Amino acid sequence: DAGVTQSPTHLIKTRGQQVTLRCSPKSGHDTVSWYQQALGQGPQFIFQYYEEEERQRGNFPDRFSGHQFPNYSSELNVNALLLGDSALYLCASSLGLGGGTEAFFGQGTRLTVV
């Protein structure tokens, strides 16, 4: 049973460019959340998708957008990249909305903006 998978594992982009990160949830899960983890810090919530809709959003600018597909996989898009967007981007999957469901994380995508 495959866990949460993310691609690519590493990415280098130039300031001002756009990037798309991808996530496939754990088998049986239908909810995907995205987090940003800066070096030496805890993950920060970006947004969560359920039934192809954004259900909750953290304190991130509109440059960060996402999408969920009918097969529950998800993409995170970041436009007009800034140096400060360099971080580990984590995808977590869970079952259903609401509190109390276990969230499982992928290995992350390491984004470096130069």
Next chain:
Amino acid sequence: GENVEQHPSTLSVQEGDSAVIKCTYSDSASNYFPWYKQELGKGPQLIIDIRSNVGEKKDQRIAVTLNKTAKHFSLHITETQPEDSAVYFCAPRGSNDYKLSFGAGTTVTVRA
């Protein structure tokens, strides 16, 4: 929003000793309290969790205790081993919230 604090930020223990990490949170409506372990170059791994109707939960060498009145919960690791060396995060979730609110993390080093 939820304010989460973890203490200590770093912890060094001798192999075989116990380790305890405390997490305090601000949202009294929080009802789900997980702990994650993150090894270098990997994503966080759920190691144990507890819900608000339970005071303590144990799984082999790890345990979590919850004090809802004082708004804190703790991770206990007994008989520590070198493979327990990692960064540990608490991540409480509120009852009306979909997100996990992570602490800043505790770096645990187990000395052989």
